[in-house]
Every structure is written in structure tokens, then in C-alpha cells.
Amino acid sequence: MKSVKIKDKEFEVFIESTKIERSIDRISERINADLKDRDPIFVAILNGAFMFAAELMKRVSIPCEITFVRLASYRGTSSTENVKEVLGLNESIEGRTIVVVEDIVDTGNTMETLLGQLSAMKPKEIRIATLLFKPDALKKDIKLDYVAIEIPCDFIVGYGLDYDGYGRNLNDIYKLKS
Ligand code: IMP
Ligand code: MG
Numbered sequence: 001m002k003s004v005k006i007k008d009k010e011f012e013v014f015i016e017s018t019k020i021e022r023s024i025d026r027i028s029e030r031i032n033a034d035l036k037d038r039d040p041i042f043v044a045i046l047n048g049a050f051m052f053a054a055e056l057m058k059r060v061s062i063p064c065e066i067t068f069v070r071l072a073s074y075r076g077t078s079s080t081e082n083v084k085e086v087l088g089l090n091e092s093i094e095g096r097t098i099v100v101v102e103d104i105v106d107t108g109n110t111m112e113t114l115l116g117q118l119s120a121m122k123p124k125e126i127r128i129a130t131l132l133f134k135p136d137a138l139k140k141d142i143k144l145d146y147v148a149i150e151i152p153c154d155f156i157v158g159y160g161l162d163y164d165g166y167g168r169n170l171n172d173i174y175k176l177k178s
Contacts, residue, residue: 004174006167011157011174015149020131020159020173021055023148027129028059031099031146035062035127038097042066042129043089045114047168048103051160052131052148056101066101067091071110084113094122099146103160104132108140115142131159132173 002013042060044053046068057066071084098118105111111128118126129146137153157163158170167174 002172002174003177004167004170006157006163009163010177011163011167012177013172014154014156014175015151015173017159017171020149024052024055024131025059027146027148028056031056031060031129032062035064035097035099040064040097040099040127041091041093042099042101043093043118044068044101045103046070048160048162049101049131051168052103053101056129065091071114084110086114086117089121092121093118096123098123098126100126100128102128102130104134104156105130105142105144106134106137108138108142111142112140132156132161 004011040062042053042057042064044050044066047070053066053068067089069086069088072087073082073084100111100114100118102111115126127145128142130144131148133144133147133150134153135150154175155163156173156175157167158173160168161173162168
């Protein structure tokens with residue numbers, strides 16, 4: 001079993017890159033069929049989604065645009081509230097079909113915030129493509145259109161996902177050793 005040490009923690013290989021790529025093949029075929037005449041804009045969320053976005057876009061063969069945004073997190077007025085703001089979206093998305101490209105949906109808090117802010121910019125529709133989804137952790141009522149891989153509530157790294165900034169460059173997905 002392949003394993004890696006990142007900072008103070010040991011991780012073991014969980015999903016091999018060949019399986020990840022097959023899953024991305026599958027959703028990209030659906031996207032190509034569903035959005036053929038819709039001229040979509042893919043909005044990829046940095047940093048985590050960079051690798052997924054690249055692999056996805058290599059397989060999307062319909063006319064489309066891609067742009068990248070970042071979510072700035074900072075503390076809200078109440079000390080426990082974590083406010084996230086979308087930065088870097090310079091394109092007008094009014095009237096457009098948006099496909100949000102995310103690395104992982106865990107509780108769904110991040111996605112809910114993002115959907116709220118994108119909706120305010122009046123797109124025609126918003127779809128969600130995520131590499132990973134932890135269905136047992138979801139706390140929000142969010143419909144995910146294109147899920148590449150569903151996983152249990154383990155903490156994972158690799159393929160864009162990090163532990164404290166490290167591990168994003170791993171080509172396979174690893175999970176924390178228990
Ligand atoms: P949510 O808001 O709880 O859905 O969490 C989403 C964000 O938490 C993702 O965009 C990731 O940045 C991070 N995250 C959630 N689960 C993991 C994980 O297993 N490994 C690394 N990052 C994660
Ligand atoms: Mg993320």
C-alpha cells in the first residue's frame with residue numbers, strides 16, 4: 001500500500017489516478033451531451049479545483065469558457081461566523097449557463113455561500129461539477145449535477161486537495177491513516 005507523510009500525518013493511497021480519470025471521463029461525457037448548445041462558463045474554485053478543472057476541460061469538447069475564482073475567508077462580525085467572498089470573477093455571467101467546478105463538497109457550507117453570490121449575478125442557470133462528494137457530511141439542501149466520486153467522511157489529500165497547504169501535487173488521492 002502506497003503511503004506518504006505530510007507534515008505530522010501519515011496518509012495511505014485511497015483512489016488511484018486511473019480511477020479518478022475514468023470518473024472524470026464519465027461526467028465530461030454527460031456535460032458534453034447536456035450543455036451542447038448552452039455556451040457554458042465553467043467557474044473553477046482555486047486552489048483545490050485546479051487539477052480537476054484541467055482534466056475536466058481536456059475532455060469537454062463543446063464551445064465554452066473557463067474562468068477561475070478564489071474564495072476569500074475571513075471572520076464575520078460574530079466571532080464564529082466564517083464569511084466567504086468570491087474574488088476574481090471579472091466576466092459578466094448574467095444570462096449564462098454556469099458550471100461551478102469544485103474539488104470537494106463536504107458539509108456544503110462553501111457551496112451554499114458560493115451559489116448565493118453567483119445567483120445574485122443573475123445567471124440563467126447554475127450547475128455544479130465536483131470531483132469528490134461526502135454524502136454523509138452534507139448539511140445543506142444542494143443539488144449536485146456532476147459528481148465524479150462519492151467518498152465516506154475520511155480526510156483526504158491529493159489531486160488538488162491539501163493538508164495545511166501540502167499534498168495538492170499528488171497524482172492519486174490519499175486518506176488519513178486511522
Ligand atoms: P464544506 O464547506 O464543508 O463543503 O467544505 C468544503 C471545503 O473544505 C473544500 O472546498 C475543501 O477546501 C475543504 N475540505 C473538505 N473536506 C476535505 C478533505 O477531506 N480534504 C481536504 N480538504 C477538504
Ligand atoms: Mg476548496
